[in-house]
Amino acid sequence: MPFPSFKLHLVPLLIGLAALAGPAAAQSEASTTPSDTSSLPTWERLTPEQRERLITPLRDRWNNEPDARARMLAHAQRWQDMTPEERSRARSGMKRWRHMDPEQREQMRALFARMRALPPEQRATLKAQWRAMTPEQRREWVDANPPPREGRQDR
Template identity: 40%
Template sequence: MSALALGLLLASQAAAHDARGDRPHDHGPTPVPAGVRVPAWNELSPGQQAALARLRDDWDQLPASRRVRALEWVERKARWEAMTPEQREKLRAGARNFHDLPPELREKMRASLRALRTLPAEEQRALRKRWHDMSPEQRRAWLQTGGPAISPPPADAD
């Protein structure tokens, strides 16, 4: 995964938080999607129970939003631990790249990702491939005009 793709991934997560009206580090309630039932302690897998052992005594009394956030943390931790050191470094580099963008470009990237998620899967793949095939300068120019799913790529990106 390229560093800029990682930046896009992080921006999509930030956009998801923004769409819910919170921020990534906001510790307010995490909404529980309609129809989702949060498991009781005895319904958790042994791996989940091990990772959440410090919450064992309180689990069944915790608000559903807190349990959802804890289960999301367990999933993110497992994905992180499954990554190779190279993948982890690419993720870190992508986070640094996104953080180093000027605020207006970060917002354009978030808007582009929101728009991208509304497209059919095949179009999303095509735009992501095109993005990955571009140089960092071409990507920045595309973002300045709106970004993937919002504006056409710059003329020099063909």
């Protein structure tokens, strides 16, 4: 295997891919997923077929998107470095993102890009202003502060 640490990053990548797969995938799997996840086996106890079912989407994405491989590995490393609380917040954020419409996503991209460049006290001010804005004011703000276009991921 070309990346010895790849196996360590496989589970977080699968979690991330599952989270980003979208509501349709979640609905189709809902009928086959047990409600008591504590009864599910550890990775080592999965059957080869179960492992293959989990790995196939990742393998296909890895093979079909060579330009995304470095980003995929970087995401896996960041996931490994997160605390359980940070992982929980990340999952919540992914869930919120999945349920946003395209306009809301565009607004969040713009807001995040702007906040990233601000010191903490100015971030708090902008966050308070954003919450007080009407939808029309938010659209105008995004028009005046468009998000960066490179590297966008809508998955």
